[in-house]
Amino acid sequence: MDYPGMLLHGAQQQGGKERADMDSRIVIRHAEEKDLETVIKIDAAVSIDLYGTVVDKVAYWQGIFDYFVRRIKEKRYFLVAELDREVVGFIVGEARAWEFGSPLCGWVFAVEVYPGTRTMGIGQQMFREICQRLRKTGVSTVRTMVDIDNKVTLSFYRSQGMRTGRNIEMEMQI
Amino acid sequence: MKLNKASLFALIAVLELASDPTKQVSTNEIAEKYGISTHHLAKVMRNLVYHGLAQAARGVGGGYTFSGNIKRTTLLDVIQKFENLESVIEMPKLAVEGPIVIELKNVIHEIDNLTRVVLDTITLETALKSAMQQSLSKSVTPGT
Numbered sequence: 001m002d003y004p005g006m007l008l009h010g011a012q013q014q015g016g017k018e019r020a021d022m023d024s025r026i027v028i029r030h031a032e033e034k035d036l037e038t039v040i041k042i043d044a045a046v047s048i049d050l051y052g053t054v055v056d057k058v059a060y061w062q063g064i065f066d067y068f069v070r071r072i073k074e075k076r077y078f079l080v081a082e083l084d085r086e087v088v089g090f091i092v093g094e095a096r097a098w099e100f101g102s103p104l105c106g107w108v109f110a111v112e113v114y115p116g117t118r119t120m121g122i123g124q125q126m127f128r129e130i131c132q133r134l135r136k137t138g139v140s141t142v143r144t145m146v147d148i149d150n151k152v153t154l155s156f157y158r159s160q161g162m163r164t165g166r167n168i169e170m171e172m173q174i
Numbered sequence: 175m176k177l178n179k180a181s182l183f184a185l186i187a188v189l190e191l192a193s194d195p196t197k198q199v200s201t202n203e204i205a206e207k208y209g210i211s212t213h214h215l216a217k218v219m220r221n222l223v224y225h226g227l228a229q230a231a232r233g234v235g236g237g238y239t240f241s242g243n244i245k246r247t248t249l250l251d252v253i254q255k256f257e258n259l260e261s262v263i264e265m266p267k268l269a270v271e272g273p274i275v276i277e278l279k280n281v282i283h284e285i286d287n288l289t290r291v292v293l294d295t296i297t298l299e300t301a302l303k304s305a306m307q308q309s310l311s312k313s314v315t316p317g318t
Contacts, residue, residue: 119245148287154295155248161304164292 022121028129031069031078031090036061038087039080042114049115050150064109068092075137077130081113081122089113091126095137100167106134106142111153118152127160145169181256183210183218188227188252189305191240192298198237218256225255242298249301250293259293261286 031039040061044054068078075096081089093108108130113123131142143165146153190204191197201219205212219238222228229241253259263282268275 148291151295154291155297155300158295159297159300159303161307 019121023125025084026120026122026125027082027085028079028126029082030073031065031080033065033069035080035087035090036065036069039065039090042088042090042112045114046112050152064092068094077133079126079130081126083117083120083122088117089122089126091123091130093130093134093142095134095139102143102167104137104139106131106137106139108142108144111156123156124160127156143167176260177253178257179214180218180221181253183215184222184252184256185249186210187215187218187222187238188240188242188247189298189301191228191238192242192244193302193305195240195244198231198239200237203237221255227252227255244299244302245297247298248294249296249298250290252298253293259286259290 040058043057043061047054064078068076076094078092079090080087081091083089089112091108091111093106095104095106097104099105099107108127111123111126113126134142142162144157144162146157148154186208187204190207191199201212201216204210205215219228219230223230223238227240227242227247228238231237231239250259261282263278263285265279265282
């Protein structure tokens, strides 16, 4: 989000040139088969950073790649971010209708940035890009769900303009 | 959620100062802009200085400047300098702590938890961006 300097002034605002230099080092593209291993590594690094532990999710990511990368990709987006030609982040989402009774909208299932490259605007660029692509499919709302203790990701989505939505996630032990 | 006046004034003052950290803003200016008590706000400003969120500017004009971290400080951080967030429902001490009371406490905890998460994930920067967006869409000056 770019705003005039009326609010967020001076030193608090990232310099235009500095920002542009950083942006020129970041490339957002569709994920390819070769990215699977890196995606799993980034997910593991994020998991350690947030929760101090790693769960084996190889099968999960293979399934996600199968659905979002290998099959027809219409309205499905698995984007990766390259910083200086190295994949350091990814975002996954799609446009779906009637999920949980909701008319056509965009769902973002995951956004992760390698912890060492946070606060460089990578997540923001990926989020902007996926929103642009979702908008082209006729979507005007984007939704997501985040663990209540995941302050990093919740704060990120809020910084992009997201607010608590109309759907309330509910659960119980069975 | 019950938010006391001092917390609300502190949020207003911190956001006003953080919107332009290079600018010195006086207590009177903020009080006049929002129609709030100068006396009450002055106390709040001293507290903000004590907690490192504002700096008293010396010299001509005086006033305050922002001295916190706009990207890291959340709304909850500011509020907690002034109060412990009270529960949305005040639970009196009851003679019996049976299943009904426990269930009511669980409901209150659920609401409180959501309130806390919302306030703890909005940084000053995010709040200001959002305020700016609203002012652009309504074409009014932020804070009015």
